[in-house]
Amino acid sequence: xxxxxxxxxxxxxxxxxxxxxxxxxxxxxxxxxxxxxxxxxxxxxxxxxxxxxxxxxxxxxxxxxxxxxxxxxxxxxxxxxxxxxxxxxxxxxxxxxxxxxxxxxxxxxxxxxxxxxxxxxxxxxxxxxxxxxxxxxxxxxxxxxxxxxxxxxxxxxxxxxxxxxxxxxxxxxxxxxxxxxxxxxxxxxxxxxxxxxxxxxxxxxxxxxxxxxxxxxxxxxxxxxxxxxxxxxxxxxxxxxxxxxxxxxxxxxxxxxxxxxxxxx
Amino acid sequence: xxxxxxxxxxxxxxxxxxxxxxxxxxxxxxxxxxxxxxxxxxxxxxxxxxxxxxxxxxxxxxxxxxxxxxxxxxxxxxxxxxxxxxxxxxxxxxxxxxxxxxxxxxxxxxxxxxxxxxxxxxxxxxxxxxxxxxxxxxxxxxxxxxxxxxxxxxxxxxxxxxxxxxxxxxxxxxxxxxxxxxxxxxxxxxxxxxxxxxxxxxxxxxxxxxxxxxxxxxxxxxxxxxxxxxxxxxxxxxxxxxxxxxxxxxxxxxxxxxxxxxxxxxxxxxxxxxxxxxxxxxxxxxxxxxxxxxxxxxxxxxxxxxxxxxxxxxxxxxxxxxx
Numbered sequence: 001x002x003x004x005x006x007x008x009x010x011x012x013x014x015x016x017x018x019x020x021x022x023x024x025x026x027x028x029x030x031x032x033x034x035x036x037x038x039x040x041x042x043x044x045x046x047x048x049x050x051x052x053x054x055x056x057x058x059x060x061x062x063x064x065x066x067x068x069x070x071x072x073x074x075x076x077x078x079x080x081x082x083x084x085x086x087x088x089x090x091x092x093x094x095x096x097x098x099x100x101x102x103x104x105x106x107x108x109x110x111x112x113x114x115x116x117x118x119x120x121x122x123x124x125x126x127x128x129x130x131x132x133x134x135x136x137x138x139x140x141x142x143x144x145x146x147x148x149x150x151x152x153x154x155x156x157x158x159x160x161x162x163x164x165x166x167x168x169x170x171x172x173x174x175x176x177x178x179x180x181x182x183x184x185x186x187x188x189x190x191x192x193x194x195x196x197x198x199x200x201x202x203x204x205x206x207x208x209x210x211x212x213x214x215x216x217x218x219x220x221x222x223x224x225x226x227x228x229x230x231x232x233x234x235x236x237x238x239x240x241x242x243x244x245x246x247x248x249x250x251x252x253x254x255x256x257x258x259x260x261x262x263x264x265x
Numbered sequence: 266x267x268x269x270x271x272x273x274x275x276x277x278x279x280x281x282x283x284x285x286x287x288x289x290x291x292x293x294x295x296x297x298x299x300x301x302x303x304x305x306x307x308x309x310x311x312x313x314x315x316x317x318x319x320x321x322x323x324x325x326x327x328x329x330x331x332x333x334x335x336x337x338x339x340x341x342x343x344x345x346x347x348x349x350x351x352x353x354x355x356x357x358x359x360x361x362x363x364x365x366x367x368x369x370x371x372x373x374x375x376x377x378x379x380x381x382x383x384x385x386x387x388x389x390x391x392x393x394x395x396x397x398x399x400x401x402x403x404x405x406x407x408x409x410x411x412x413x414x415x416x417x418x419x420x421x422x423x424x425x426x427x428x429x430x431x432x433x434x435x436x437x438x439x440x441x442x443x444x445x446x447x448x449x450x451x452x453x454x455x456x457x458x459x460x461x462x463x464x465x466x467x468x469x470x471x472x473x474x475x476x477x478x479x480x481x482x483x484x485x486x487x488x489x490x491x492x493x494x495x496x497x498x499x500x501x502x503x504x505x506x507x508x509x510x511x512x513x514x515x516x517x518x519x520x521x522x523x524x525x526x527x528x529x530x531x532x533x534x535x536x537x538x539x540x541x542x543x544x545x546x547x548x549x550x551x552x553x554x555x556x557x558x559x560x561x562x563x564x565x566x567x568x569x570x571x572x573x574x575x576x577x578x579x580x581x582x583x584x585x586x587x588x
Contacts (some may be wrong), residue, residue, distance in 0.1 A: 010390035014376055014383050021378045095372050097339045100362040101391050179348075192572045261355065 011106055012113035019117050023069045026118065030125040037126065040066045041133045055197040062195070063134035065127045065132045068099030068220040069192045072151060076158055076215075078183050080111060084166025085175035094260055104163060104253055112152075119151075134175050143226030150219035150231060153238040157214045158186075160245040167249070170256030193219030211241045269443055269475050270313040275345035277331050277499075278307040305331040307499035309345070315442075316473040318465070320480065320490035320507075323536050328499040329479040333445050336477070351436060363392060366441030368449050373420075373428070374435055380417045381531065383429040385438060393534045399438070406434045410464060426457025426541055433464055437474070444468070446478045450485055456572035511577050518556055518576040524569035533564050544571075549578070 041063060050058045057065065084107065087093050096103045105117070165178050187193055190212035196204050207213060218234040280300040285293055306328040313319050321329040333525055334340040335347060338354030338361055347354055352361040375384040389399040410430045415423055424432065429449070437444065446465070450458040462485060468474050480486055486493055487507065495503040495510075503510060519536075523544050530538075530546065535554035540547040550557055557575055 006395065007387075007390040007393070010387045014379060014387045017383060018376055018378045092372070094334075094339045095367075095374075096371060097358060098337055098362055098365075098367050099391055100359050100393075149483075261339060 007101060008106060008109040011101075012109050015110050016115055016117060019114070023121075026121050027125075029074065029118075033070050033122055034125050034129040037063070037067055037129050037133065040070075044157040055195070056225070057197070058137075059197065060134040060137050063130055063221050064137050064139075064224050067130040068147075068151075068223050069190075069195075069216050071119060071123055071126050072154065072216050072220060073186065073190075073192045074122055075115050075116070076155065077111060077114050078158075078162065078179065078186070080107070080159070081166045081175050081179040081182065084163060085169030088167065088169040088256070088260075089173065093257075095259070105248065107163065108156075108159055111162075112155065115155050137224060137225065139228055142228075143223060146226065146231045147219055147223035150222050150234055150238070153235060153242070154215040154219045157211060157238055157245065159244050160242055160249050161211060161260045163182070164245055164249045164252055167252045167256050170252070170259055177231055184213050186215065189213070190215055191220070197220065209237065211245070214238045214241060229254055266314040266316065268312040269315050269350055270311075270477070271346070271348040272312070272332075272336070273310045273346040274534075275306055275309040275332070275347060276304070276343050277328070277335060277340065277525065278343045279303045279305055304499050306335070306342075307359060309496070309499070309501055309556050311494060311504055313475060313477065315475055317492060318469055318476040318478065318490050320478050320486040320493045321496060322480070322483070322486055322493055323496040323502075327497045329496055330447055331499075332551050333447055333479060337361075337445055338367060338560065347376065359506065361576070363439065364442050364443045366436040366439070367447075368432055368445070369435050369447045373432065374422045375428065375431055380419055381412070381423075381434070382416045384431070384435055388435050388438050394439055402438060402440065406437065409467060410434055410460075412452070424457075426453050427451065429453055429457060429461055430464070433461065437468060440472065441474065443475045443477065446476065446480075448480055449478065450480065450482055458461065458482070458485070459539065465489055515551055516578050517550050517552050517557060518578055519550050519560070520576065521546050521548070521561075521570060522572040522574075522576040523565075524571050527568065531564055536560060 044059055044062050044066075048054065048062075052058065054062070087096075093103055096106070161182070165182055166175060168178060169175050189207045189210055196208055196213055196217050199207070208217075214234060214237050218237075220231075222231055223235065279304050280303070282294070283299045283301050285291060285299075287356065296351070307331065309328075321332065323329050331340060335342050336349055336354060338349075338358035341355045348363050348529070349361060354361055375381055376387070385403055389403075391397075394402070407416065410433065412427075412430060415427050415431065420428060420431065433449075449465075450461050453461065464477075465476060466489060469476055476489075477487065478489065490507065492505065493507050493510070494501055495502070518539070523546075526543050527541075527546060533548070535551040537549045538546065539549055549559075550560055555563075561570075561573070
C-alpha cells in the first residue's frame, strides 16, 4: 500500500538520524534565534518605556509571543519551495514515481519531522533566553497543549502552500523569486516581526484572516493568551485553508506530473 | 520462455517550444508560443523474455532512455502498447513498482549522510518486505557484493564503486523480476565496472532476473548482453545477438608478431596499416575482398612469424556502421 504508515515513519526516522549529523548547525541556528530575541528585547523595552500594556500585551507577553513566532518561522523550512522545485527540475520527482511511495506525502512527513526537530532543539534555547530576559508569564498547561496543536496545523498549512509554490517549477524554471516573496509575506503579514494587533486597525482587518496569520500569529498568540473558543476559531480557519490549498496542490501536482509524463523531464 | 515485456508500435512525440531570435521574437514566443514535434521513439516493437539481458545501444538522443522511461511508467507513450509483467506501466505504475527495480547511473537513491544499512532498512519498508525475508535477502546480497565492511560507513565516505554496489543492493532488495539499468557503470573505474558486471551476471543467473540495460560503455554490452537492440533516431535498426552483428562485419583486425625485423612491407590492397613496429604490424583487413589466410600467404610468406592474433574491431566501430 502506497500510503502505509510504516514506510513514511521509516523515512522520517532516517531523516531524523541524518539531521543528527548536523546537530552543531542546528545549535548554531538556535543561537541566532536567541540573538534576534535579544534585539527584540531591546527594541520593545524602548517602545514600552512608560507603558504597561500595548494592544493587550505586556512586555513579557510580547517577548514570549515573539519567541514563539520566531521559533515557528525558524523551524518551518521555508526553503522547501526551492527543494521541491529543484527536485522537479532535476527529475528526482520522476525517479520517485518509480517507488511505491507517494511523493507529496513523503515530503509532508519529512517537512513535519524537520519542523519538530527544529522546534524542539531550538525551543530549548528560546525558552531559556526569553525566560531570562522577560521573566515568566502565566501560561496554563492546556494553553501549551492547544497552542502546540495549533502550531502543528499551522505548519501543515505552511507545507501545502510551500508545496503548491514549489510545484510551480513544473512550469517555470527558477522558483527563487517565489520563495523570496512568500518568505517576506510570511514575516510581515504572518506576524513574525510584530503581532498583527499592533498594525493599524484597517491593515489588521485586511490581513487577519489571510493564511499567513494562521501559520504564525494565531498559534503564537494562543500560547500567551489562551481561549478555547479562539482555539476552535483558529482551527476552523486552518482546516479550511488546508483543505483549500490541498485541492490546489492536488490539481497542480496532477497536472504537473501529467505534463512531466507527457513531455519528459 | 514467457515474454515479460511486450512492446508494440511504441511511439513518443515530445512537443518542444521553438525559440525565436531577438527581443521581439522572444516576446512573441511568450505571447504566442510555437511548438514543434520531436519524435523520440518511432513505432518500436519488441518482446523480451524472462531471464534475458538485453542491451539498448545507440548515440545520445537515440531514444534509449525515453523507451526505458515508458517501460517503467514514468513517461506516457504517445501511441502504442506496452505490457510489462502483465501491467500497463503508465496506468498501473505503483503496482508495477513492486515488481521492477531501476538504477539510473547518475541518480543516487541512498541517504548520503547515513550508512547504507539505514537506506536498506528504509527501502525494506518502502517495498513492504517482511522482516525475516529482508534479513535473509540482505545477508545474501551483502555476501554477494562483499559489502560487509561498508554497511556501517556513511555513504558520503564510500568510493563511487562501493556506493554503486550499495545502490544495486538497494534496487534489488525487493527481488524485482525486471531490472532497468540506465548507464549503471557511468563514472566507475575498471575494477568497479568489473564488479558491477559480475553482480549483474550473478543476479541474472541466480534469480532469472530480466535485465534491460542502456550503456555507452560497449564493454558492458559485450560482457553482459546476449541480445542487443540498436536504436537510432527513435527507430530500431537491429534486434538480435551481438555475434550476428559481428558476422556482418567487413573488417577483421590482424596483429602479426614477427621473429625478425620487418622491412619493405609491400603495399597491401584491401588492408590498412593501423600500427607498425620493428617486429609487429597491425592491419585492418577487408575480409570481403581478401581472406586473412590469403593475405598472410601472399604478403608475409617470406617472414618467420611468432604469433598471429585475429580480432573483431571494437564494438564502437561495429555500431558506427549502423548509424
